[in-house]
Amino acid sequence: MDTSGGNLDSLDDTEPLPELSFEDFLEPTSDKSSQHMEIDALDSDDDDIDGDELADPANDSLNTPQFKKNVVHILEDKRLPSPGVTVLKSHAIKVVTAGATSPVKPQIKDLKILNNLKAIPSNAVKIGSTTIANTSTTGSITKTLSNLTPIKTQDGRVIFVQKSVPGTQTKATVAGSPGGGIRRLVAPAGIQKAVLSKGMTLANTGLVKAAVPGKVVTTGTTGSSSSSSTTFTIKGITPLAGGSAKVASPVTSPTCSTSAQPSKIQVVRTADGKIIKINQTSSVLLNAKQTVVGTSAPRGTSAANAVKLSPSTSNVVVGKSVGQVVLKTTAPVKQAATTTVSVASTTTSATPGKMLVQSGGKQILVSSKNIIKLSPKAGATSTISNTTGGQAASPTSGLHAIQLPGKGGVQYVRVLTNNKSAAGSSATVTVPKTMQTQKITVVRSPAATSAATTPVTSTPIPAVAAATAAPKASPSLGNTNKIVMRTTGGSIVPLPSMQTLVSKRALGANTNTPKLASATNSSSSGSPSGSQESPRKNRLIDLNMHLASASSDASDSSDAGPEAKKPRYVITMQQGTQQGSQSAQKVIGRQTNMQRVVASNTSPNAPKKIYNIVKSTGTNNGVKYMICNSGVPQSSTSAMRRGYTGYVDNKLRRTLSISSQQHRFKQMNPQQQTKHMQLQAQAKQRIRQQQMQTVSIKVEPKLPTQPPIQKPTGPAKPLFDILKPPVPGAAPTVDALGGMTTRRKHCNCSKSQCLKLYCDCFANGEFCQDCTCKDCFNNLDYEVERERAIRSCLDRNPSAFKPKITAPNSGDMRLHNKGCNCKRSGCLKNYCECYEAKIPCTSICKCVGCRNMEDRPDVDMDSLDGLMGTKNTKKDKANDKHSHDNRANVYLTDDVIEATIMCMISRIVMHEKQNMPVEDTEREVMEELGESLNQIITFAKEKHDTSHLDESKAAS
DNA sequence: GAGTTTGAAACT
């Protein structure tokens, strides 16, 4: 976590601040899945909160559909113990509202940004009529957390805004919080800026409105209701009592007088990319001055309290050097009307008050509406009160102080309208530039529908905004399609989603679109090798590449099979520098363990979706969970949302442990080593060939003409497709992790609806794609059924989705966890799972007449372990029921026998060439046999002694 | 491609 000092510094920092779209705020909270995730984060290792079977601990190590523990380590609970006014650590921010009521005791609401605090959002986020996230229902999980609204920073951090519920409503209000309003914002780092994508409105009612083009929505809750275009609303943020600092006023009152004010939300992004959401009872008006064209509807007091970001303003950019934070609104491109409406209602209503702001030792007269005060210290409160006192005249104008710990001097944030009309207002700002000002620019993100329009940043630092915006991918709005992603562990994660992310992403998407296309092209045409070579840590990157390529691929498949049921999204990940344009466009950079992934729907019209992948920290590698902004219905179970980790290795998949093999190799006798090397060389060659094939396959653009981004023509292949474990005979692929995987054959289920373990797709945690199955429910269209089936399977067998074949330890030979039960195949046909996996049967197996012993020639390198007896020890220990389990077999393997026979044959051949007498030949052959047996026995003895020594050492 | 075989999964 960043130190608090960093935060402060960030404020002063002149460096361009990354933009954060409003989506960032919304995503984390969206739905139950998010709750799960966050809960998990808190509980880290123990996710039994849900109490469902999915929490089976046994599955942790395995890639199972079950929820994994430790899956999310997003958040560290940094919640500050004292809810009180005091500055919370470095990141704590106090917001002091200049309430008309108490100038002396301004309401101080602390905003804490709880870094890594898992929160259960109590707020509902709606896009239009669609509820993206409903946090309002206090989950059974924890009511205490219900107040928290997760905000995701661009750098991938999740911060939670803890809001206090109005006193009447919640008992859970944070202690020490004066009013019912939002108390805390936890900002890990300095405040930088907040970007509200298009049409985001912060209503005084605590609603965040986002204008969505084409829809007209009125926010009922807001007292200052302006019928704006479609709104996307964040509910549940209760306004602090406006006038009375200590009295929380319920949000519900539409006619809120100044005293009872709907909560306002301000989002400020720190220099670190952290977002601080400020919910204030008394409103800070962003855009206050907007001259709203038509709507004059000032609602009087309510307006004053409400903080709105007019839809027109898309971005909030915190500029640097100046002591002020300016919220600048740009005129809406398309939805001007909408924008204006919303803005007008709030801002105009308030009587513009002016206040003295002290900046850089100078006092500046500023319109109080637009100013947010940033005070460095906890003590700042008092100062705030003073300033507010100046304002007192106009209760409506809310002056909010944000207290930044450690930072000297009060800073004010001023909201400037970027509209031309507004420009005048902004110009009027008297704040001396000497002050360090941070500008908050609200940049309206272009409509989602609008394609590649460059984001309009009215930001004083356009370059910054542009730069930040660029990486963002365009999200599709209103799309309920789900994104499925496979984790690094190989599990498939249906991304639970908020149903739609609003325009928030639209900005980035638009900008990115062209690049994205190019990226896709590049990927398709480009060199996949990079992905393959990328280190594990960059798996996701690889994944992206593959996905991109896959998308192109998908087009191919689209022609053929049952496309309808196939997942349509291509997920791209942020790639490091290596990825070049491709990644840059779609991926939104995340500094922390969270990465943003943009999923583009293969269908032309389908919007792209962006979601964050949270990497578990510490022991867990790879992506454990994803938060998706797109829409899985909330109905989807936790399992789905969390994403269950399917097999990483399915029953057939085998991983080669180089280290272990090397270790074994050392233990081999020369003959074995030779053979081992040969096998290794063959295996490597196989891998290379597979990779080559994969590359060629994936790279090959099937529909070059089509713009890759918008339409990855066919249904894009989902990650899981790429990551699917190799199936013998299946076309080899390279998974996102760079490992070799092979797409197994497509299932052909007819009666199971692909929702039983009979179906390999389902059993592998994959969605059916390109399968010939009938009545398939193993797709996103039947998520509920699928989820139910998963649960059912897990009920029957918690390990149902575990890999059947695993290595007890990293170096150990892979074993079938359950063992086969073959009766008639002799375990020498692919009916046998052991045989199919190319591993010998063990004592665990219940097979009859087993002939699947070690060292089958076709068994790959791991089978060599058998020579060393590593494998059979297990059977030996377990009362060998099979004749081949005795220790002799450990050493007298087929390979050894074969080698021996070859030696004998060579003798015969030699003798024949030399026309030697048969008797001599027979004798020589027998001698040869004797020598071979001697060697075997000697070797076995040495090994036996060695093993004993090792054991004794280990024991000691 | 149809039919058979096989063994895991599902069911009782």
Next chain:
DNA sequence: CAGTTTCAAACTC
């Protein structure tokens, strides 16, 4: 837990 049935893949022709 064992026996039976169901199922889909593997296999054969």
